[in-house]
Amino acid sequence: MAAVVASDLVTPLKRPFPNDGLGDENNNNNNGGATPDEKQAPRAVARRRDADPAAALAAARHEFGEHGGVNMSIEASATFTMAALEGTEAAYCTASGMSAISAVLMQLVGAGGHVVASRCLYGGTHALLSRFLPRVSGVTATFVDADDEAAVRAAVRPGVTRVVYVETVSNPTLAVADVPMLARVAHEAGAKLVVDNTFTPVVVSPARLGADVVVHSVSKFVSGGADIIAGAICGPASLVNAMMDLQDGALMLLGPTMNAKVAFELSERLPHLPLRMQEHSRRALAFATRMQGLGLRVAYPGLPDHPHHARLGAMGNPGYGFGGMLCVDMGTEDRANRLMHHLQNTTQFGLMAVSLGYYETLMSCSGSSTSSEMPPEDRARAGISPGLVRMSVGYNGTLEQRWAQFERALALMQPPQHHPKAAADRDADTAGNNHRKH
Numbered sequence: 001m002a003a004v005v006a007s008d009l010v011t012p013l014k015r016p017f018p019n020d021g022l023g024d025e026n027n028n029n030n031n032g033g034a035t036p037d038e039k040q041a042p043r044a045v046a047r048r049r050d051a052d053p054a055a056a057l058a059a060a061r062h063e064f065g066e067h068g069g070v071n072m073s074i075e076a077s078a079t080f081t082m083a084a085l086e087g088t089e090a091a092y093c094t095a096s097g098m099s100a101i102s103a104v105l106m107q108l109v110g111a112g113g114h115v116v117a118s119r120c121l122y123g124g125t126h127a128l129l130s131r132f133l134p135r136v137s138g139v140t141a142t143f144v145d146a147d148d149e150a151a152v153r154a155a156v157r158p159g160v161t162r163v164v165y166v167e168t169v170s171n172p173t174l175a176v177a178d179v180p181m182l183a184r185v186a187h188e189a190g191a192k193l194v195v196d197n198t199f200t201p202v203v204v205s206p207a208r209l210g211a212d213v214v215v216h217s218v219s220k221f222v223s224g225g226a227d228i229i230a231g232a233i234c235g236p237a238s239l240v241n242a243m244m245d246l247q248d249g250a251l252m253l254l255g256p257t258m259n260a261k262v263a264f265e266l267s268e269r270l271p272h273l274p275l276r277m278q279e280h281s282r283r284a285l286a287f288a289t290r291m292q293g294l295g296l297r298v299a300y301p302g303l304p305d306h307p308h309h310a311r312l313g314a315m316g317n318p319g320y321g322f323g324g325m326l327c328v329d330m331g332t333e334d335r336a337n338r339l340m341h342h343l344q345n346t347t348q349f350g351l352m353a354v355s356l357g358y359y360e361t362l363m364s365c366s367g368s369s370t371s372s373e374m375p376p377e378d379r380a381r382a383g384i385s386p387g388l389v390r391m392s393v394g395y396n397g398t399l400e401q402r403w404a405q406f407e408r409a410l411a412l413m414q415p416p417q418h419h420p421k422a423a424a425d426r427d428a429d430t431a432g433n434n435h436r437k438h
């Protein structure tokens with residue numbers, strides 16, 4: 001990540017070219033390169049310079065960059081900031097989450113190698129492992145229920161399996177990986193555990209739990225603005241250095257490096273990431289609890305009946321909750337779409353969009369969007385039902401205002417006898433109390 005050195009913006013002009021024709025270079029009166037005319041009335045000259053913004057800008061210091069570049073330095077300090085985020089020795093910022101993931105996998109696995117991966121992964125990662133890497137490099141992947149230790153052990157082939165790959169909290173089903181168990185299994189077979197921590201930055205630190213490499217789609221919570229595409233690889237210095245090798249490194253040779261200006265922008269957002277995650281988590285828990293109270297089928301790791309509630313509680317960093325993602329299963333894609341339609345267009349609860357980690361609540365029907373790369377049978381096996389609505393819970397507006405908007409939208413899904421006022425706007429589905437548990 002980068003940061004413009006603050007002093008560059010405030011310290012006075014040091015002219016880089018002493019003999020640039022601007023004045024008497026032997027002049028010691030602290031006038032910089034004042035002309036003879038300027039020497040006679042230095043204060044007036046200063047006023048004149050200040051009056052014209054163009055002149056003031058041109059008079060501001062122009063200093064060479066640290067390594068002699070014509071522009072001032074953008075300090076490559078993100079390496080430290082991002083590594084600090086995950087508690088790893090080093091980190092490298094990339095142009096997208098997918099570039100981070102593909103670079104790590106290509107570096108660690110190599111031609112003909114094998115990956116054991118969770119059955120439930122972001123659609124792009126699933127496609128990378130199931131289609132692209134097999135086609136271009138002969139890498140093969142076995143997809144397993146990552147919660148089933150025996151299945152993971154059976155799939156891992158010592159000496160051939162190079163990577164065990166999971167998401168801390170899976171997209172979109174919100175299953176929580178047992179990182180310490182997976183690290184043990186991977187290490188016993190001589191493989192590395194790579195964990196995608198996109199859904200739970202700050203909330204969980206997988207490297208502290210045994211993961212060898214942590215990858216991020218920085219485009220999501222870390223950015224927080226839904227306006228930047230970025231990624232990160234956090235891991236040991238030996239890996240990051242190897243990946244930067246001039247002859248042999250995936251980062252050097254595939255060119256996924258983050259734009260320095262993007263890095264600078266992100267460096268401004270990292271300081272409030274922990275605060276943002278706390279509020280995402282607080283709102284998501286409140287909504288999940290209330291939605292469940294209405295009888296909706298909700299998946300949220302913060303709910304006591306979530307199968308991995310205790311696991312995330314034990315793995316998580318205290319004080320950051322259970323993350324900002326929740327899922328509501330509406331049964332069918334049609335009902336999911338109608339609920340989202342009302343939430344966006346009738347009550348302004350949130351926006352239909354496939355991203356996450358934004359201050360507005362974002363909603364998508366995963367089966368037909370972010371997981372659409374997966375064949376239907378793989379989606380079914382991963383537990384992605386056609387009516388699953390994934391929500392990234394935002395934090396703007398008040399909690400009660402947002403909850404009232406959610407309830408109003410839900411009421412529009414009801415049959416008329418329950419909500420007569422909503423009849424004009426209700427959907428055509430008369431199958432009964434469809435938002436109830438089913």
Ligand SMILES: Cc1ncc(COP(=O)(O)O)c(C=O)c1O
Nearest residue numbers: 096097098122171198217219230
């Ligand atoms: C869990 C996860 N990992 C990786 C990615 C890919 O990230 P990017 O869009 O920054 O390439 C996504 C994108 O949605 C994601 O949800």
